[in-house]
Amino acid sequence: MSQDSAAFTPERPLRVAVIGSGPSGIYSAESLIKQADVPVEVDIYDRLPTPYGLVRYGVAPDHLTIKSVTKAFEKTLNDDRVRFLGNVEFGRDLTREQMLAHYDAVIYAVGASSDRHLGIPGEELEGSLSATEFVAWYNGHPDAATRDLDLSRVSGVAVVGVGNVALDVSRILAKTAAELHSSDIAGHALNVLERSGVKDVYILGRRGPLQAKFTTKELREFGELEAAGVDLHPEEIQVSEAEEAAIGDNVVKKNLEVLRGFQTLEQRDVPRTVHFRFLVSPAEILGDEQGRVRALRIQKNRLTESGSAEGTGEFEELPVQLVLRSVGYRGVPLPGVPFDEKSGTIANQGGRVTGGQQEYTAGWIKRGPSGVIGTNRKCAADTVALLLQDVSSGVLTPRTGSREALADLLAQHPVYTYEDWQELDRYETSLGAEAGRPRHKVVQLEEMLTHRRG
Template sequence: MTQVYSPERPLRVAVIGSGPSGVFAAEALLKQTSFPAEVDVFDRLPTPYGLVRYGVAPDHLTIKSVTRGFEKTLSDPRVRFLGNVEFGRDLTHAEALAHYDAVIYTVGASSDRRLGIPGEDLAGSMSATEFVAWYNGHPDAAAREMLLHAGGVAVVGVGNVALDVSRILVKTVAELRGSDIAEHALKALERSQVKDVYVLGRRGPAQANFTTKELREFGELSDADPVVMPADVQLGEAEEAAITDNVKRKNVEVLREFAVRTPEGKDRRIHLRFLVSPVEILDDGQGNVAGLKIERNRLDERGNAVGTGEYETLPVQMVLRSVGYRGVPLEGVPFDERRGVIPNTEGRVEGRPGEYTAGWIKRGPSGVVGTNRKDATDTVALLLADAQAGALPTPAQPSREAVDALLAGKGVDVYTFGDWQALDAHELSEGQAQGRPRHKVVDLAEMLSHRRR
C-alpha cells in the first residue's frame, strides 16, 4: 500500500551530518510543497555546521556568515537538530530505516589522501586536515601538540586548503586575533618558530587549483613575503595559450607579480614552488622530520607531471600534506573504497531504496560551500520523486516520539539546537570580552555543559 503523507503522518527524513550539505538538504525539504515533512538532522558532535565551523579558515569570517541561513533552517519547528548522536553507535543503520521514510547521508569527506612516500609517518608529518581541525578547535584534535618549533614547513598541494594552512602559519598573532581561531592554537602560534613555508605543486602554476582571492592574500601579510621563482612562471606559448580558465589566468598574473616583487625583508616567507614532487621525508634518526627530498618535474604533451631526475632537499622539520580529501565508511552503508564515496546514481544510493546522499560523500571533494546547495537540492528532488511514485519503504515506527524513546533507552545525551544556541551565545560573549569574534569551546564535556535553560 502506498503511503499517503499528511500533517498527521508527514514524510519523515533523517539527515546524517549537519554540515552545509545536510542543512541545505533540510532546507530543500522545507521549501518543497509536495508533502508535509519532518526532518531530523543528526551529528556526532554537539555543534552543527560541520565544515563551516571546523574546516573554513578562521580568518575567513565572511564565508561563515552562511550560518545565519543555517540557523533559520534548524530553528524551523519541522526540523530537529540531534547533536551528540553518532550514526552506527547511537543510531544504527537498521534503526534509522525503521524510523524514517528516507535517509540522506551528508557526512562529507573527513579523511585525507596520503602521499605514499617514505617517511610519511614520522613525527612532524601529518595531513593538513589534522592541522586545520587543530587550529579550528575540533574536539578530536584540540589536544594534539603541534611541532611549531620547526623553522621550515612544507605544505604539499596547491588547493585553497594548502593556502589556508600556509597563511595561518605565517600570520602574526595580531592578525589572527581578529579571527575565530581556537585559543590553544593562537597561543601555540604565538610561540611558533616557523620562518619559511614551502607550498609545493607537482604541476605548473596554470594547473594550480587555488582561487585568486586566497592567493592575493599572500601579498597582504604584515610579516611575511611571498617568494616565487621567475622560472616557475615562464610558460611556453602552447601552455600560455592553453589557459582558458579566467581564475587560472589571474593566478598566473598574481604569481608573476610576486616573482618580480622585491622582498621587503619581513620575518617570514611563503615560497610558492611548482613542478616539484615530494619523494622522501627525511628522518633525523630519532623519528622526526629532518627535511623533504623533492624532484623537479616537467609537463609532458598531455599536461602530466613527469620526473626529471633532478633532486633537492628542503630544510623543513614539518610536512603537511594537502592532496585531497576522501570519505570514510558508515555502518551498514555501501562504500566505494577506491573513490572514497558512497556509490550512488545522482544521489540515490545504489541498490538501497529510501537511502540518498549529498555533498562530498556523494561526489567527492569538489566545489565550495555554496556548491553543496544545488547538490543537496538535486538529491532531495529525487527523494520527492520516489515518494510521489510510492517507491519509499514504509518504516515500522515513523514518529519523533519513537526516536526519542530509542535514544533515551540507550542513554544518549542528545544535544538540541536550543542547547547549541546556548553554547553559541556563550562563545560569542566570551569572545567579546577578549576583543575577539568568538572564543571556541573545544572540550566535549564543557560543550555539553552549556544547555538551553
C-alpha cells in the same frame, strides 16, 4: 500531488533523517521544507554537539565572511519542522537498522573526513601529518584539539598541494598572532602560533601554475601579509606564449597574473617567507635520530605532452621540520552503508544509494571532494528532487516508526538540541567579546555538553 504523495499528510508527514549537519546536510533539510507538495519533518543528526560541520571546523578562521553562511543555516534549523540532534553518532548511538525502521527516508551527508597519503618513505615520522589534521587542530575540532603541537622549534614547513586548503594552512603559518587575533582560531592554536619559530613555508605543486587548483582571492592574500614576503623560482612559473593563449579558464589567467605580480613586490625586511614551488614532487621525508622530520627531499619535474608530471632525476632537500600533505580528501564508510572504495564515496546513482532501502546521499560523500560550500546547495537539491520523485512514484513508502519510539531509544543518551547549541554559541561569543575576538571556541566535548539551555 500524485496519489502516492498523498500517503503523507500533515498528521503523518514524510519523516526524513539527515546524517550530518554540515552544509550538504542543512541544504538537504532546506530543500525538503521549501517544497510544498509533501508535508515533511526532518531530523538532522551529528556526532558532535555543534552544527555546521565544515563551516565551523574546516573554513579558515580568518575567513569570517565565508562563515556568515550560518545565518542562512539558522533559518532552516529554527523551522518547526526541523530538529537538530547533536552528540548522536550514526552506527554507535543509532544503528542503520534503527534509522530505517523509524524514518521513511535517510539522507547521508557526512562529507569526506579522511585524507589521501603521499605514499613516500618517511611519511610516518613525527612532524608529518595531513593538512586535514592541522586544520582541525587550529579550528578547535574536539578530535584534534588535544594534539600536542610545538612550533617553537620549527623553522621550515612544507605544504604539499596547491588547492585552497594548502593556501589556508600556509597563510595561517605565515601570519602573526596579531593578524590572527581578529579571527575565531581556537585559543590553544593561537598560543602555539604566537611562539612559532617558522621562517619559511614552502607550497609545493607537482605540476605548473596553470594546473594549480587554488582560487585567485586566496592566492592574492599572500601579497598582503604583514610579516611575510613571497618567493618564486621564475623558471617554475614560466609559460609559453602558446600555452598562455590556450588558457580558457579566467581564474587560471588571474592566478598567473598574481604570481607574476609577486615577483615585482617591494622587497621588505620581514621574518617569514612563503615559497611557491611548482614542478616539484615530494620523494622522501627525512628524519633525525629521534624519529622527527628534519627535511623533505623533492624531485624536480617536467610536464609531458599529455600534461602529466614526470621526474627529471634532479633532487633537492628542503630544510623543514613539519610536512603537511594537502593532496585530497576522502570519504569514510558508514557502518552497513554501501561504499565505493575506489572513489571514497557512498555507492550511489545520482544521489540514490546503490542497493539502499529508501536511502540517499548528498555532498562530498556523494560526489567526492569538489566545489565550494555553495556547490553543496544544488547537490542537496538534486538529491531531494530524486527523493520526492520516489515519493510521487510510490517507490518511497511510509514506515511504521515514530519520533516517540526514537526518543525512547535515546532516553539515556545526552542528545544536544539546537537550543543547547544556541546557549553554547552565546557563551563562546561572549567570551570572545571579552577578549576583543569574534568567538572563543569551546574545544573539549565534555565542556560543550555542560552548556545547555536551562
